[in-house]
Amino acid sequence: MVSSSGLSQYRLTHPEANSTAINSNTLGNEVTLPSHYVRNLLDLLQSRGGNAEVVLAKAGLPPEGPNQINATLSWQQFHAVIQLCCNEINEPALGLYLGSQLTINTHGMLGLAAISSVNMHEALQLICKYTATRSPLLTLSMRQHQQQVHLTLEELHPLADIRQFVVETFAVTLHATLDFVTGHKYRLRQVQFAFAEPGYSALYQAFFPCPVRFAQPQHCFIFDATDLAITCPWADRQVQNQLSAQCEQELQRWQQSQSIAGLIRLMLGRTKGRVPCIEKIASEFAMSSRTLRRRLDSEQTSYHQLITDWRQQMATHYLLTTALPVQQIGFLLGYADPANFGRAFRRENGVSPQQFRAKQQTKCTVDLEK
The missing domain is CATH 1.10.10.60 (Homeodomain-like)
Incomplete structure (x- = not known):
């Protein structure tokens, strides 16, 4: 179900580059992805002895590419940069480390709007609505189940071999953001991941203060419903309203730059039956x-x-x-x-x-x- 006010949540997507069955050469050209966190990834790579210039060259990007203001990447470029970074330093847990490096300021207007919210519930509503402005590959939804809240992280399209990296990065930075927004008061009870348990699973305890389960039906955060009422130490209604409006403008600009075919793919991804x-x-x-x-027809599809x-x-x-x-x-x-x-x-x-x-x-x- 899509409302006119909720259409913005549908307007971003990317195709999978699944070598077993999908031709990504045509699919990947239908959307562009923001390079926000690619810059942070390359900085992390450099700090661990990797060579960012080599990665960019192999990915077909100029050395200054992701550092340009409002820079965007094709799906192929985005996929290549992540894959090359992981291979460059042979670090399978790179997504966990990147997520821990992303401070509230790296989330732009959305991060600032979240910390200006009255309480955790309001902050989460903003994050769910405008996740698209920061991470178009994933969507976040919130629902209350008895006395707990389930935050479900859903892949808008299959992520192929960078799936674990992308989900881990998002999960770690989401927890860090909620922890910061609530003044370190919210209590994360459990984290669930849909992928199989990795060989470095013990490392998750350094990033999540709760049990972590793998091979679950979906990626999910679980915490007490009472935590939604936790007030934010930096709450400011006027500032929050201004920043929320800027998030909406940012989302609309990005939507307008996408193809109709790409937007429809995302809508299909949400139909579920x-x-x-x-x-x-x-x-x-x-x-x-x-x-x-x-x-x-003008985009050569139907x-x-x-x-x-x-x-x-x-x-x-x-x-x-x-x-x-x-x-x-x-x-x-x-x-x-x-x-x-x-x-x-x-x-x-x-x-x-x-x-x-x-x-x-x-x-x-x-x-x-x-």
């Missing part, structure tokens, strides 16, 4: 379906093709990174009949979803044994 008709999508962009078709590509991306993602039953995956992708999902997947990949999952699991086992 019900793929909207093109008329519904068009109404969210305040245009007719005919105009939307023309816009997509709504049908976007749905097909998105389903292929997400099917691969769910099969490789979750233990969800194939039938449930089919429902999440908008197939009323699981058999239709199986036929569509076989048509694209030459094997059934079950065979694809088994083949990839076998391949991973063989690779680990080598």
Whole structure:
């Protein structure tokens, strides 16, 4: 469900560069990503003995690229920089370390607006709404479950081999931000990650003051609902209103720079089982379906093709990174009949979803044994 006021939350995305089934050469050109934290990553790389200039050159970027004001990166560049940095110093836990280096000031207007909020609840509402201005690859949602709050971190599109890095960075900096905003008073009860437990899992205790669980259904922070009322030491309503308005302007500017196809991909990523008709999508962009078709045609794609590509991306993602039953995956992708999902997947990949999952699991086992 998308409201006119909530449309901004849909207007950013990126495609996955999954080598097993996805051609990222066309998908990656449809959005641009802000380079905010890439600058911090390169500084961290340098401090650990890596060579940032070498990384930038290999990624096809000029030495001063990410340092330019309002610099943006393509998905391919962003992916390459992260992958090269991790390889440069051979540090699988680099995401954890980067997250710990990101202070409240590095989050720009959003960070300042959060600490100016009246209480933690208001700060979280801002963070959930404007996460897109800082980290377009992820979205954050909040819901209360009995006496606890669950902050769910969702990947807007599969992140391929940089998934763990991106999620770890976001999780560590989110905890640090909430801790700072509440004057170190909020109590994080548990952190859950959807990926498998890494070999350096003991290191997580240096970043999170609570149990950390892996191989969970989703990435999630859990804390007491009473913490939402914790007042922020730096609360200032007037300042917060001004900064929130600037966050909205920043989001709108970024939205306007994106392609229609890229924005639609994100909307599809949030449907979770019900793929909207093109008329519904068009109404969210305040245009007719005919105009939307023309816009997509000018971007050399169609709504049908976007749905097909998105389903292929997400099917691969769910099969490789979750233990969800194939039938449930089919429902999440908008197939009323699981058999239709199986036929569509076989048509694209030459094997059934079950065979694809088994083949990839076998391949991973063989690779680990080598």
